Amino acid sequence: MIKLLAHMQDNPLLDIHTLPRFEDIRVEHIVPAVETVLQDNRSVIVRLETLNEGANWENFAVPLEAIEDRLNRVFAPISHLNGVMDEEELRIAYETCLSYLSDYHTDLGQNEGLYRGFKAIANSPEYATFDSARRKIVTDAIRDFHLSGVDLLPEKKKRFKEISERLSSLGNRFGQNLLDSTDAWSMTLTHEDEIAGVPQSTLDMARQEAEAVGDHGWRFTLKAPSYLPFMTYADNRELRRKMYTAYVTRASENGPGGEAFDNTETIDEILRLRHELAALAGFPNYAEYSLETKMATDVNEVETFLTNLAGRSKSFARRELAELQNFARNTQGANDLKAWDLAYYSEKLKEETFKLSQESLRPWFPLPKVINGMFDVVGRLFGVTVKPVDDIQLWHPDARFFEIRDVEGMVCGQFYVDLYARNRKRGGAWMGECVSRRMVDGEVQIPVAFLVCNFSPPVGDSPSLLTHDEVTTLFHEFGHGLHHMLTRVDYASVSGINGVEWDAVELPSQFLENWCWESQALDLISGHVETGESLPVDMLDKLRAGKNFQVAMQMLRQIEFSLFDIRLHGGYQLASNTTVQSVLDQVRDEVAVVIPPAFNRFQNGFSHIFGGGYAAGYYSYKWAEVLSADAFECFLENGIFDSDTGNAFLVNILEKGGSQDAMDLFVAFRGRRPDIESLLEQSGLAA
Ligand SMILES: [Zn+2]
Known part of the structure; x- marks a missing residue:
């Protein structure tokens, strides 16, 4: 026992008084370190959850933060090493820790004692004396406990848990079907004229792919590094059509692998269960449930935001499409562009117009x-x-x-x-x-x-x-x-x-990118x-x-996905005669300038919202772009190195982190709420 303790004290991962001791960390330290911390944490939590009405900032929130922080500090270098030094043993240890952590966080999120502790603090006289950071910690915690169903009556709570578990396995199934369907298709080409136009690096990869399965020629697949260059560069139109058709029908009844990998029913069940889950937590639909933790206030605000952007971009997008069609007709002799022609001719037009490659x-x-x-x-x-x-x-x-x-x-x-x-x-x-x-x-x-x-x-x-x-x-x-x-x-x-809202996290990152495009900074x-x-x-x-090449067409595409997502989660199934496909068709009618062929099953591969964490949140991409463009506009007005403006961004946004609402912080910096004009202006789409 003494020996074991001595051994644990030697574990460099548990030494959090310094920066991570990367030279001393070994794979065998990983699992014991995480086990030790989780065990310690659980014993502190057992004590905290019994405080109930007696919980206050000092005896409850402070120790809770300390144990969470220790866990994060111990796990951070492990997760980092797994990303930059991947090897079998390390990955196994890492994945073991992930499953421990997942159990731990599930228990934590469902812990009624901790929920009562935060409620006690919120209702105590000391709450009035808190600064905004402390208040936000308490209110965020109570909100998150509510969103995970902690405060429901036993019967409903049981159902909530069932749904959560089922949704998690449906999300996995969605991803697995998509992966299996993607893998179920390939195209091996053996004639030079079939591969004309495809870049050498893509061909080299296709050659390797063919050799790996004991084939001759070039083997193309539906994975992005193979699919995208083929669609962009391959001169053979019929092969592009073939590949496009396979790609956009993945995980659908007509796609590669057929019904075995069809996601249609999975999607229906996911949407039905998300709606039920939101209703249990007291929301009218899943979109409102999702927006509870975001900067955007409600579905109406997101819809208005997206339709305004679409309305302002549409005539520009029509012009871009006409330009592409004219170019294809006049210089390439191609009429009647189809979905599988767009990337190809766009690239040709781009090359001709700008003659500037990233490589150069x-x-x-x-x-x-x-x-x-x-x-x-x-x-x-x-x-x-x-x-x-x-x-x-x-x-x-x-x-x-x-x-x-x-x-x-x-x-x-x-x-x-x-x-x-x-x-x-x-x-x-x-x-x-x-x-x-x-x-x-x-x-x-x-x-x-x-x-x-x-x-x-x-x-x-x-x-x-x-x-x-x-x-x-x-x-x-x-x-x-x-x-x-x-x-x-x-x-x-x-x-x-x-603690920063999901749809505001990309503000500082996209914001800083702006300096890469300014001559004074270059x-x-x-x-x-x-x-x-x-x-x-x-x-x-x-x-x-x-x-800004085809920026309006790209904008409309993103808006199409975003509107589809927010409406799908806004309780579409409550109206009669609506299906997932009809919601998508309706959105396309409203905003798209390019309508995909009827066999297209984009939704069956939309893993951001069905297999990932973007449900009723896909709009965040555009939202963050508007925030960063509007913040940058302030620098365009005052000078891109204006130190007062820089300081205002530092003090109001960067220094504040997640301690206040993102909207309040933005308004404090900009003097008003975000406006889409700056993004339109900077994209060349102002009226
Ligand atoms: Zn980012």
């Missing part, structure tokens, strides 16, 4: 120049300085560590970066939380973030060179990072991005790898024109 931009964006330029940009905006720090334990030689100091020179945030692609590292880019800001015994716990990207590594002496897309990605993730690190809130559950972040010259103005002009 790389020499202007050496990574060290971009990084230092980005630090310079945020320095001018928010008065902070960013410097590298050595002698910190890291997980890989590519990783680095930085600290951010505020105007007074005090360290206010720290972050790791791991920017290059390599084997056994998950693809994509993300910001992860390592440590959240909070006050511990009168001392600030400094927030720490992970910034992970997958850029091409340096070769020999020459640095990593980024495309402009990659530069934008870096700014995006750093924007999330600043939200996490520049917070001044003293409670972990509402500091940084914690002077700081670009410098030709040979000459040091910043990106020439004519290239920037082309880049900006390319950004």
Whole structure:
């Protein structure tokens, strides 16, 4: 027993008095560390849930935050390592922890004792003395307990739980059907004329795919890296039609794999059960239930928002479509464009109009120049300085560590970066939380973030060179990072991005991207790898024109998905003679300029809302774009490096994190509610 305890104390994951000790962490530390913390937490919770009316901030909320924070600090490096150093043993340990955590959080969310504790605090005299952060912690907690059915009568509670469990398995089934149907189709081509136009990198991959199944030629599948380039570049129209047809009927009665993978009934059941669940919690429909935790107030506000944007974009989209049709007819001899022709001719038109490829931009964006330029940009905006720090334990030689100091020179945030692609590292880019800001015994716990990207590594002496897309990605993730690190809130559950409404989380990230498109900022972040010259103005002009290429058509597509989602969850089945398909048809009638063929079963593969977390939330993409464009408009008015405006964004948005309602924070910064005009203006869609 003593030996076991000594062993646990040696577990570097449990040492949370320092930054994670990456050089000491071994796979065998992972599961015991999480088990230990969960066990400790459960024993604290048993004590807290008996406090009932006796619960107050000090004896209840403080210890609850402490145990949650410890769990997060212990798990953060585990989850991070799983993303950047994937290997079999680590993944098994990670997944074991995930299942423990899932049980733990389910129990926590259903804990009536904790619910009573928060209610007691809300009803106590001390509540009136709380600042907005403490109040929001209490009200958010009570709201979330209510949304998970904790306060229902036993009979209804039982039903609520049944529905939740069933919905979780239906969501999995939806995803599995889609995956199986995607995998059930492939197309192996052997003639050169069949693959004309397809880029070499896609062909190489298709060749490998064929070899892997013992075939000759090129094997194409419905997975994005195969499907998208084929639809964009393949000259063979009939093959594009074939591939499109398979793709848009996935997981439907007529799709690859047929009825075995059909999601139609799954969708009906999901929608029916979501509606019932919302009704149990006292909401008229699932959309209102979902919006309870979002910045948008109600379905009506979302509908109005979307239809206004659609109304303003439609004539532009018609013009874009006409331009595409004329181009296809006049230069390519193609009449009567079909759904499987749009991406193909759009790409041709784009190439012809802008003659600017992402690849050709790389020499202007050496990574060290971009990084230092980005630090310079945020320095001018928010008065902070960013410097590298050595002698910190890291997980890989590519990783680095930085600290951010505020105007007074005090360290206010720290972050790791791991920017290059390599084997056994998950693809994509993300910001992860390592440590959240909070006050511990009168001392600030400094927030720490992970910034992970997958850029091409340096070769020999020459640095990593980024495309402009990659530069934008870096700014995006750093924007999330600043939200996490520049917070001044003293409670972990509402500091940084914690407690921020779902549809407002992308504001700081999309906001920071704007600087990648401004010539004054490009002077700081670009410098030709040979000459040091910043990106020439004519290239920037082309880049900006390319950004708005077919912007209205894209806007309408996103609005179509968003409106479909919000109406589907707004109780569509209450009206007679409506089906999922008829809701979609109706939306398309209203907003689309391109109507897909009747066999299209887009909805059967809409995993964002049926298999993921976007139900009645797909509009968030557009919502956050409007917020960030409108916030940026303020800088366009006052100067993109205007320090007063920068400070206002810092003080009202970044520092406040999730401690107040996102709408109140936005209004505090902008002096009014968000307006769609800025996005339309910046997209070239103003009247
Ligand atoms: Zn993001």
